[in-house]
Amino acid sequence: MLLRSGYNAGQLPFCDGCGLPAYQRRYGAGRVTTQNTDQDTQHDIEIENAARDRHQLRTLAVAVTAISVVLFAVAVVIMYAVPLNRIWFLNFPLGFYLLAQGLILFAVFVTFWYVRVQERIDLTRSMNEEIT
Amino acid sequence: MALQSRQRTPNPHLGAYYGIVASGFVSLAILLAMAEQLGWQDGSIARLMILMPLIVYMAIAVSARTLNVEDFFASGRRVPQVYNAFLMAAITVGGTGFFAYTGALFFVGFDGLAIGLGWVCGLLLAAVLFVPCLRRVGAYTLPGYFGLRFRSPMTRMVVSVLQIAPTFLLLAAEAAIAAMVISIFLPAAYWVSVLIVILFIGATGILGGMRSLTWSGSAQFISGGLGLAIPLTIIAVVLTNLPAPQFTYGGLFEQLKNAEVTAGVATGSPGVASGLPGHEPTAVTAPFLQVFDSISEAGFFALFFCFALGTAALPSLLSRSGVTASVADQRRSSAWTLLLVALFAITAPGLVVFAKALMFGDIVLIPTQGLPGWFNSLSELDILRATDLNGDGVISVSDLLVARDRIALALPTLANLPYILTALLAAAGLAIALAASGSHLFTLAASLSDDLYRSIEPQPLVLPRLLLAWGAIGATGLIMAVYLFIADVDALSYAVTAFALAAATFFPALFLSTWWQRFTVWGALASLLTGFVVMLLCLIAGGIVGIADTAAGTAAASLASAVLAVAAGLGASFYGPAPKPADTAFFEAMRRPDGETLYDQAEAQAAAAQRKAS
DSSP: OHHHHOSOTTTSOGGGOTTSOHHHHHHOSSSOOOTTSOHHHHHHHHHHHHHHHHHHHHHHHHHHHHHHHHHHHHHHHHHTHHHHTTSEETTEEHHHHIIIIIHHHHHHHHHHHHHHHHHHHHHHHHHHHHHO | OOOOOOOOOOOTTHHHHHHHHHHHHHHHHHHHHHHHHTTOOHHHHHHHHHHHHHHHHHHHHHHTOOOOHHHHHHGGGOOOHHHHHHHHHHHHHHHIIIIIIHHHHHHHGGGGHHHHHHHHHHHHHIIIIIHHHHHHHOOSSHHHHHHHHHTOHHHHHHHHHHTHHHHHHHHHHHHHHHHHHHHHHSSOOHHHHHHHHHHHHHHHHHHHHHHHHHHHHHHHHHHHHHHHHHHHHHHHHHHHSSSOHHHHGGGGHHHHHHHHHHHTOOOOOTTOOOOSOOSSOBOOOSOTTOTTSSSOHHHHHHHHHHHHHHHHTOHHHHGGGGSSSSHHHHHHHHHHHHHHHHHHHHHHHHHHHHHHHHHHHHHTTHHHHOSOTHHHHHHHTTSEEEOOTTOSSSOOGGGEEEOGGGGGGGHHHHTTOOHHHHHHHHHHHHHHHHHHHHHHHHHHHHIIIIIHHHHHOOSOOHHHHHHHHHHHHHHHHHHHHHHHHHOOOOHHHHHHHHHHHHHHHHHHHHHHHHHOTTOOHHHHHHHHHHHHHHHHHHHHHHHHHSSSSSHHHHHHHHHHHHHHHHHHHHHHHHHSOOOOHHHHHHHHHHTOSSSSOHHHHHHHHHHHHHHHHO
């Protein structure tokens, strides 16, 4: 029953699409249909949808890159830990060094890179929306 | 109703305040080091080193008291990135990482590295996958997020109940570690120490909730970091002539290997996995650099992924996602957290190698030079227990039983350095354990009170909401104290189970709800319940048929549960009813990087509707 009734009306009114731009609140969110709108609004909506899709695609690409690069590196090092340990680096066996330090520092590097790139992507979307 | 973003300005003097806290902590250590040279007793030094900072933490918690709901649950959403990172790093590593992880590395060496690497990659996963969306939503708790995402109080209550198990286990582990440190260094029995810890974290939570925890916890993290860095740097200079233990401990590998060979620490056969050590004192049997000796390669993978997914979906960490000022701030805060945890993860093996090389180097000399000087001191602290098990009249490595959770405290004594450094390490570990246990207690109690209360009584009244939270903190603290009096807590095993439960239960549902528009409330419920129930069955059956009775087994079970949970979530979403337009609208709004916090908007609109109705 709780599931069906959801929150009381007015308590969590996300049906209103709050947090979305004004015209999206008017016409509903998601991919906005272009019928029943005048020429200018239609143009704005197309630009808005394109900006959103570009933003989502770039966000996905950066996320996949950041995570897959680190996990792939970790998997390779774990799989080849024994042969890597025969090589010595800075007085450490290489396999041990990579798991204890190298990959961890690499993950830190990738995270700061991700933060930088994602902020630029977010900024581009905000700027595009302001222009429209 | 369009709301303007509010200006959230943090206190501009924070840097100065915490500079004073840090210099006060260092000055206390220097004063006590001088007092030690003047002949003070070890006991007095340890008591002052532990109690004085505790008074400071409590004073900060008192001064950060609040009756404002947003301050109480989200620290006013104006915590600067790095201060939030202090707390998140303390929660990730915790006293369990400080004492039990280092202890595990002492016993299993190479194979234990999966845990440290898992923390770091888990924080990366959280930063990339969840944190931006969770900050945009800005719910006070993880169940609150699910409630808003699907506009379903039932999901909110289900998540609130499911997060009890992992958070309670972590709280028990952290509180037990904190109580252990207090009982070693203060003249107090274990049960008195438990009471001190519970009263301390309970009072911090009741006084100012998340606000007190944030500011008191920042001081605790700074003390913890300094208390670990100072002794370790001094020991690194003594042993390797360079003040960078992380990069120089490799120079001791040769010495350690020779000592292990002389001491007869046998090379085990790979594949016969004995797992992570328990908390009872045991003898060291595996050489430090032996690869996949205690844990098999598959077990290493499982443990790594279990900790990575568990860290990414840990309720205590994610409930701190709403305390910074913006999405960008929260993302940066996650990156700082990762840096701080990475610093600990690359330092911990150094601490262990120093301790092991010093200890084994002296033990192999026992037949010719007798018992080393540190032997009695460490026995008094219950770090070591030696009995001539094989009856050959000489104490060898196999006769030396080492307590896993206390080995980090042994390092200054092994290096023959002043006692103040041992006290400093203890104060550091205690501070981190208190910060982590306080956060776990608050997460548990806040969710139980607020999510339940908001589901039953939707009117946003301040006092009943806070009263209920205070009551929940008190009750949870009391239950935890009773539990710790009765139970024999193995911190590392509890932590592994907690991370496994978080990975199995929350990771799949969080991942699908933040990245898949088509995910429905039925999918979320199916995913959450499948993950939790399968994991729980594995844990219950673990003792009977040996599925999850080792750390690697538990980790593997959590991964299998997570895969089933994803399948259940996908299946229920595809074959159940399609998401409502409001769900889709919320998903789109949640993925926008800018704008007012969705939770605050909902609260403001609910309050406006309330006013209009009355």
